[in-house]
Amino acid sequence: MPWVPDTAAAPLAxxxxxxxxxxxxxxxxxxxxxxxxLLATGAAAVTAWLTGALTLAAFGGRVVTxxxxxxxRDGRSVGIVLAADPVNAGLxxxxxxxxxxxxxxxxxxxxxxxxxxHALVLLFLxxxxxxxxxxxxxxxxxxxxxxxxxxxxxTGLRVEEPNSLxxxxxxxxxxSLAAYLSLIGLGLLYARTGQLGLAQIGAxxxxxxxxxxxxxxxxxxxxxxxxxxxxAPMHFWLADAHAVAxxxxxxxxxxVMVELGVYALARVYVTVFSAAVPAAAVREAFIAFxxxxxxxxxxxxxxxxxxxxxFAYSTIAHIGLFLIGFALLTxxxxxxxxxxxxxxxxxxxxxxxxxxxLLDRFQTVDEGELFGRGGRGAxxxxxxxxxxxxxxxxxxxxxxxxxxxxxxAGAAGLxxxxxxxxxxxxxxxxxxxxxxxRVFLGLGHRLGPVERDTQTAGEERPETETALTxxxxxxxxxxxxxxxxxVAAGVAVGLVPALAAAAGRAGQTFADRxxxxxxxLYGGPPRPAPPPVAARWTGxxxxxxxxxxxxxxxxxxxxxxxPRGARVRARRLRPAVDGLHRLHSGHVGDYVAWLLAGAAGLxxxLLALPAAAPG
Amino acid sequence: MQVYAYAVAGWLALAGALGIAxxxxxxxxxxxxxxxxxxxxxxxxxxxxxxxxxxxxFASGVPVTTPVVDPVVQAMTLTDIVVSATVTALLLAxxxxxxxxxxxxxxxxxxxxxx
Numbered sequence: 001m002p003w004v005p006d007t008a009a010a011p012l013a014x015x016x017x018x019x020x021x022x023x024x025x026x027x028x029x030x031x032x033x034x035x036x037x038l039l040a041t042g043a044a045a046v047t048a049w050l051t052g053a054l055t056l057a058a059f060g061g062r063v064v065t066x067x068x069x070x071x072x073r074d075g076r077s078v079g080i081v082l083a084a085d086p087v088n089a090g091l092x093x094x095x096x097x098x099x100x101x102x103x104x105x106x107x108x109x110x111x112x113x114x115x116x117x118h119a120l121v122l123l124f125l126x127x128x129x130x131x132x133x134x135x136x137x138x139x140x141x142x143x144x145x146x147x148x149x150x151x152x153x154x155t156g157l158r159v160e161e162p163n164s165l166x167x168x169x170x171x172x173x174x175x176s177l178a179a180y181l182s183l184i185g186l187g188l189l190y191a192r193t194g195q196l197g198l199a200q201i202g203a204x205x206x207x208x209x210x211x212x213x214x215x216x217x218x219x220x221x222x223x224x225x226x227x228x229x230x231x232a233p234m235h236f237w238l239a240d241a242h243a244v245a246x247x248x249x250x251x252x253x254x255x256v257m258v259e260l261g262v263y264a265l266a267r268v269y270v271t272v273f274s275a276a277v278p279a280a281a282v283r284e285a286f287i288a289f290x291x292x293x294x295x296x297x298x299x300x301x302x303x304x305x306x307x308x309x310x311f312a313y314s315t316i317a318h319i320g321l322f323l324i325g326f327a328l329l330t331x332x333x334x335x336x337x338x339x340x341x342x343x344x345x346x347x348x349x350x351x352x353x354x355x356x357x358l359l360d361r362f363q364t365v366d367e368g369e370l371f372g373r374g375g376r377g378a379x380x381x382x383x384x385x386x387x388x389x390x391x392x393x394x395x396x397x398x399x400x401x402x403x404x405x406x407x408x409a410g411a412a413g414l415x416x417x418x419x420x421x422x423x424x425x426x427x428x429x430x431x432x433x434x435x436x437x438r439v440f441l442g443l444g445h446r447l448g449p450v451e452r453d454t455q456t457a458g459e460e461r462p463e464t465e466t467a468l469t470x471x472x473x474x475x476x477x478x479x480x481x482x483x484x485x486x487v488a489a490g491v492a493v494g495l496v497p498a499l500a501a502a503a504g505r506a507g508q509t510f511a512d513r514x515x516x517x518x519x520x521l522y523g524g525p526p527r528p529a530p531p532p533v534a535a536r537w538t539g540x541x542x543x544x545x546x547x548x549x550x551x552x553x554x555x556x557x558x559x560x561x562x563p564r565g566a567r568v569r570a571r572r573l574r575p576a577v578d579g580l581h582r583l584h585s586g587h588v589g590d591y592v593a594w595l596l597a598g599a600a601g602l603x604x605x606l607l608a609l610p611a612a613a614p615g
Numbered sequence: 616m617q618v619y620a621y622a623v624a625g626w627l628a629l630a631g632a633l634g635i636a637x638x639x640x641x642x643x644x645x646x647x648x649x650x651x652x653x654x655x656x657x658x659x660x661x662x663x664x665x666x667x668x669x670x671x672x673f674a675s676g677v678p679v680t681t682p683v684v685d686p687v688v689q690a691m692t693l694t695d696i697v698v699s700a701t702v703t704a705l706l707l708a709x710x711x712x713x714x715x716x717x718x719x720x721x722x723x724x725x726x727x728x729x730x
Contacts, residue, residue: 145698149698149701152705159712163729165709165713166728168709169710173635173644173645177635180675181628182626183660184654184655187659187691191662196687243728244728454729455729587723588635589720590639590646
């Protein structure tokens with residue numbers, strides 16, 4: 001890479017945002033606001049460039065950096081390692097690019113204490129980059145907490161809004177508790193192996209079958225990650241946090257932070273535990289939890305009228321799909337999820353920003369109150385395009401990720417999972433499409449008032465100084481950039497053979513445990529690998545994308561134009577749906593109970609399944 | 616004796632979690648959360664503890680063969696305490712704001728977000 005050596009890029013990806021955050025805090029005392037905006041956006045852009053170059057370098061083999069030069073001798077080290085492969089460097093690049101767009105959008109964002117907002121966003125970016133790039137379990141915990149603490153503060157940033165306080169508190173308590181459980185798991189692993197590095201623990205656990213302690217340590221260690229990833233039943237915090245966080249912060253949380261939870265789960269399993277905890281048990285357990293997460297997300301999404309909560313539940317449904325893609329534990333499954341995450345990030349980020357624009361103009365994000373008020377400008381068409389992309393329309397990004405994951409499921413002998421992917425894309429895409437048609441074009445029947453017993457009211461103060469009368473160009477530019485990114489993930493990767501092969505190699509490198517251990521512990525050269533499955537559009541992928549888009553259209557049409565008689569009959573389902581809504585009570589104690597139940601369920605599944613599973 | 620330390624760690628973590636689940640006061644819930652974290656301190660320190668071993672300080676005159684307790688877990692515990700201070704301060708600040716906006720700190724009375 002020009003100007004910066006490859007091995008310096010990973011530490012700089014963490015250091016640059018931290019230094020810029022300090023400068024923004026200090027500078028805000030005397031510098032005018034636009035200068036701080038420029039500084040923060042510029043720092044995020046530089047980080048995006050650094051991590052982009054790191055990703056390119058990582059395609060030629062992992063870029064391993066021992067901070068402070070404490071490199072290992074004979075596989076032993078006291079140092080801390082940053083190990084970049086295409087997947088985690090790509091995630092860091094995604095986080096930086098999303099931060100750039102979020103900060104661009106925020107040029108008009110009001111903030112009570114100047115500079116604090118920018119500093120928090122940049123520290124959040126540093127936490128995400130560090131979390132993605134580190135190869136050390138305790139560092140993962142520390143960056144997890146940095147990422148967490150800044151995200152809690154950003155969620156509760158608007159202290160004058162009661163909603164935002166309750167959402168921030170639930171988010172903070174649940175994620176902190178989960179992080180402490182992770183720390184307990186980490187302590188148990190250290191007690192067993194005397195190591196903290198992912199590669200070192202992996203080598204120490206070796207090929208011996210796992211005993212109960214290792215399985216319990218595994219479950220505890222990943223509780224933090226799956227809670228961050230909002231796996232049901234640890235997902236409750238997500239909708240509350242996303243409903244109240246400022247729109248640009250939602251872009252970061254929904255686009256990359258929760259996906260980093262799935263990444264960490266995959267990284268820790270593949271590198272540390274895959275030789276000890278049986279793959280069959282992990283596959284069955286996480287496919288089951290993935291399907292549960294997708295189902296809960298879908299039902300909650302399609303029955304929402306609060307736009308930001310609707311998008312949040314659609315994220316939960318997609319997290320279910322990402323978990324299923326991970327659970328296949330095959331290189332092409334990892335490739336599929338990586339492409340899916342990239343496409344989903346752009347599209348979902350754009351949707352949250354569009355919801356933010358609606359809030360700034362109309363002081364509400366309630367689908368019923370916004371009926372027909374959105375107008376037919378650029379936001380309208382961007383919203384509808386994003387809805388179709390979310391539904392899996394080829395050749396856009398989420399569609400390609402979905403198609404690749406389905407192919408991977410078929411190759412792993414689980415072709416029925418394709419139906420789950422199609423259904424989830426259709427329902428979530430259909431729900432977003434319905435909301436868009438209703439809000440911007442005024443189609444369908446009008447909604448009644450919000451039922452305050454089971455629904456969250458959508459009115460809030462705007463995030464800008466005064467309510468907007470038209471869309472500012474910087475805000476629109478951020479939305480367009482995000483949509484373009486989401487589209488490009490599908491078009492460029494799926495249709496350019498060199499990029500398709502590169503994406504395939506990313507999944508392959510990620511799955512290569514022996515290569516990771518060899519390169520990190522012994523400084524070995526990157527291993528030659530067989531040609532990967534290219535991440536390109538296939539006939540079946542295009543067909544399934546078209547099917548899910550048509551189904552999404554049907555879902556939208558049904559919810560907009562269902563005849564009155566059929567609507568009355570559909571009400572019979574209401575008690576069940578209301579029951580599910582009541583479980584999402586906004587009560588922190590309930591959420592803690594669900595978190596513990598989920599952790600216990602995961603432990604039982606993993607301890608009980610190996611006996612039943614053939615492998 | 617070692618088993619006793621692990622049992623205390625597990626007890627603190629579970630009692631703290633139960634405390635948050637059953638809490639009727641957010642200040643109590645925040646303190647219960649730091650009780651869970653105290654469980655992690657006890658666990659980490661007992662992982663690295665050895666009977667009859669000295670503190671891991673090799674001043675001049677201390678032979679390098681002296682058995683010492685594991686300094687890594689102590690460093691981790693210190694980091695953990697810093698994390699705890701940050702999170703607890705943030706949560707208490709949120710609690711103060713909640714008291715101002717809602718006029719209560721009982722989680723049962725916070726009914727803005729649901730569904």
